[in-house]
Amino acid sequence: MTVFEATCTAPVNIAVVKYWGKRDTSLILPTNSSLSVTLSQDQLHSKTTIRASADFTSDRLWLNGIEESIEKNKRLVACLRETRALRRTQIEDKDPSAPKISNLAIHICSENNFPTAAGLASSASGYACLVYTLSKLFELPLDASDLSIVARQGSGSACRSLFGGFVAWEMGTKEDGSDSKAVQIAPETHWPDLQAMICVVSDEKKGTSSTEGMQLTVKTSALLQHRIKEVVPKRMEDMIAAIHNKDFPKFAELTMQDSNQFHAVCLDTYPPIFYMNDISRAIIRIITEYNKDGVKAAYTFDAGPNAVIYAPKDNMAEIYAILSHYFPNAAFDDSMGLLKETALPSLPKSFDTRISPVFPEGSVKQILHTKADGGPRVLDSATHGLLNSEGLPK
Numbered sequence: 001m002t003v004f005e006a007t008c009t010a011p012v013n014i015a016v017v018k019y020w021g022k023r024d025t026s027l028i029l030p031t032n033s034s035l036s037v038t039l040s041q042d043q044l045h046s047k048t049t050i051r052a053s054a055d056f057t058s059d060r061l062w063l064n065g066i067e068e069s070i071e072k073n074k075r076l077v078a079c080l081r082e083t084r085a086l087r088r089t090q091i092e093d094k095d096p097s098a099p100k101i102s103n104l105a106i107h108i109c110s111e112n113n114f115p116t117a118a119g120l121a122s123s124a125s126g127y128a129c130l131v132y133t134l135s136k137l138f139e140l141p142l143d144a145s146d147l148s149i150v151a152r153q154g155s156g157s158a159c160r161s162l163f164g165g166f167v168a169w170e171m172g173t174k175e176d177g178s179d180s181k182a183v184q185i186a187p188e189t190h191w192p193d194l195q196a197m198i199c200v201v202s203d204e205k206k207g208t209s210s211t212e213g214m215q216l217t218v219k220t221s222a223l224l225q226h227r228i229k230e231v232v233p234k235r236m237e238d239m240i241a242a243i244h245n246k247d248f249p250k251f252a253e254l255t256m257q258d259s260n261q262f263h264a265v266c267l268d269t270y271p272p273i274f275y276m277n278d279i280s281r282a283i284i285r286i287i288t289e290y291n292k293d294g295v296k297a298a299y300t301f302d303a304g305p306n307a308v309i310y311a312p313k314d315n316m317a318e319i320y321a322i323l324s325h326y327f328p329n330a331a332f333d334d335s336m337g338l339l340k341e342t343a344l345p346s347l348p349k350s351f352d353t354r355i356s357p358v359f360p361e362g363s364v365k366q367i368l369h370t371k372a373d374g375g376p377r378v379l380d381s382a383t384h385g386l387l388n389s390e391g392l393p394k
């Protein structure tokens with residue numbers, strides 16, 4: 001019997017103009033456009049294998065080794081329904097000899113190469129990977145923007161992970177969401193000098209989910225209305241220009257301002273939402289001090305305390321040296337070989353170390369060095385597939 005199978009990986013993206021707020025919660029249509037940088041899959045990715053077979057009796061899903069219900073997850077159901085409908089209308093209805101894969105049950109096995117609990121945008125890479133793998137399984141004749149419309153219905157930020165490099169999610173105006181899609185502003189090759197350092201900050205308490213948090217902001221924050229109408233449209237234009245011009249100081253200033261405003265609308269939410277903690281705020285002070293004679297790095301924070309620091313390649317060793325001064329013994333993922341290339345530099349002479357205390361060990365659990373990089377990839381299922389011959393996780 002013919003087995004239909006595909007295995008793919010998809011990257012994480014970190015926004016520099018943040019998505020926060022939906023105008024339609026079931027189609028996941030945002031209240032403003034957003035823009036992100038896709039990070040390298042060498043450090044962070046989701047990997048998914050999907051098999052369709054007449055032997056399977058129902059759709060099943062395993063996430064990081066644990067079976068999860070599909071029916072209870074409306075967003076997942078929407079992605080499956082949409083891609084199966086596209087298989088039918090784009091292929092099976094047009095070509096009677098095409099296999100009717102859309103009628104077969106599927107098994108989905110997906111895993112992240114990083115702990116989901118670290119709060120590193122796993123829904124973005126996860127849903128981008130799901131939809132991209134489905135598109136390969138069903139051989140859909142769609143481009144990445146078309147696919148982003150489906151991935152958006154899994155998780156808003158996922159639509160931007162269908163592309164590498166610098167990616168805008170255009171909010172669109174249509175009610176059916178057909179113009180709310182991701183477009184590539186520039187490929188990863190455009191600005192190879194741009195790198196990132198992720199600080200995984202320790203946090204005991206479970207924060208408000210982005211999905212819940214953003215709707216409470218839409219309901220209660222007057223500042224969000226100002227952001228949507230007056231700030232983001234111009235900021236998107238300025239950010240796109242800064243990227244095209246590879247103008248790091250401008251890119252960095254806009255990135256930090258947008259992160260600050262996102263956390264300001266969280267504070268303006270009633271009751272307020274706090275995502276940053278004392279460690280996050282210390283990182284802001286550290287980067288601000290580092291930038292005092294010219295902008296050399298940009299911080300940004302999503303719906304959690306972790307920091308992502310964007311900077312040109314040549315500043316990375318210095319930034320790592322400063323971070324390891326304040327956050328001793330954080331585990332360092334040096335798969336990019338930063339410390340092989342350069343000895344750890346001393347802190348810049350003008351840097352006033354008194355701006356923050358040195359934190360106890362474990363305050364920052366991990367520091368990860370990565371860079372802007374490409375979009376989803378197809379792997380060979382025979383060697384990289386996650387399902388065994390029975391269609392169960394290996």
Ligand code: DP6
Nearest residue numbers: 015018019155156157210211302303
């Ligand atoms: C702060 O995409 O996780 O990371 O669409 O409800 O799944 P849902 O939300 P999600 O929100 C991400 C918000 C953010 C900013 C961003 O990535 O643009």
